[in-house]
Amino acid sequence: MREIVLDIETTGLEYKEGHKIIEIACLELSNFIPTGKVFQTFVNPKKEISASAKEKHGITEDFLKDKKLFNEIVPDFIKFIKDSALIAHNGISFDIPFLNYELRYNKFNTINNPVIDTLNLARKKFPGSSVSLDALCRRFDIDLSNRKKHGALIDAKLLADVYLELKGGQQPNLVLDSKRDENEINKLKMPEKKILDDRKFFLSEEEKKTHNDFLKKIKNPIWKKYN
Secondary structure, eight states, X not given: OEEEEEEEXXXXXXXXXXXXXXXXXXXEEETTEEEEEXXXXXXXXXXXXXXXXHHHHOXXXXXXXXXXXXXXXXXXXXXXXXXXXXXXXXXXXXXXXXXXXXXXXXXXXXXXXXXXXXXXXXXXXXXXXOOSHHHHHHHTTOOOTTOSSOOHHHHHHHXXXXXXXXXXXXXXGGOOOHHHHHHHHHHHHSOOOOOOOOOOOOOOHHHHHHHHHHHHTOSSOGGGGGX
């Protein structure tokens, strides 16, 4: 099962007010395990970034001025996500509407992938508690030391860990390669046979004499009937 953890950064909070996407990051999961495949890109919004957004993620207009426009990054983005389920924190209310607005504006088809919103999952699991990404990382003892500022790729990696915990705490290091696992089981069922060298035994003269004397004492031995 393929899933994509998704996060975006923007010039502000409201696409209806003309704010734009400035970073997209996607991280691939296969059967709840990160595969290492990542899509990440910055986007030139050709728009001023709000002070509050700049404080949050630290991305500046000067940094973005030589980056690609949104319509230039769309083909690679769509190719990466394919039709896989998208996992995003507040994705139903924020990330997906933002993306679909920009896609429509640039005359692309909108996203119709299934969406798993970890914000909703967390609210159901921890009613009444803080369910921000930071709060969930602290709850699950996920390292936040690299998160000095918000960033789509950093947040996607953290969200992948949070999602796995919300789904039951699957541990990637406990998942064995199926073929290797099968081989290990076969080894337990069928221990390897050891072939030993033939051993030759020789009777001494004394042993031969003892054996013959013993045979003479047997009355009517059965082997004489078939001689």
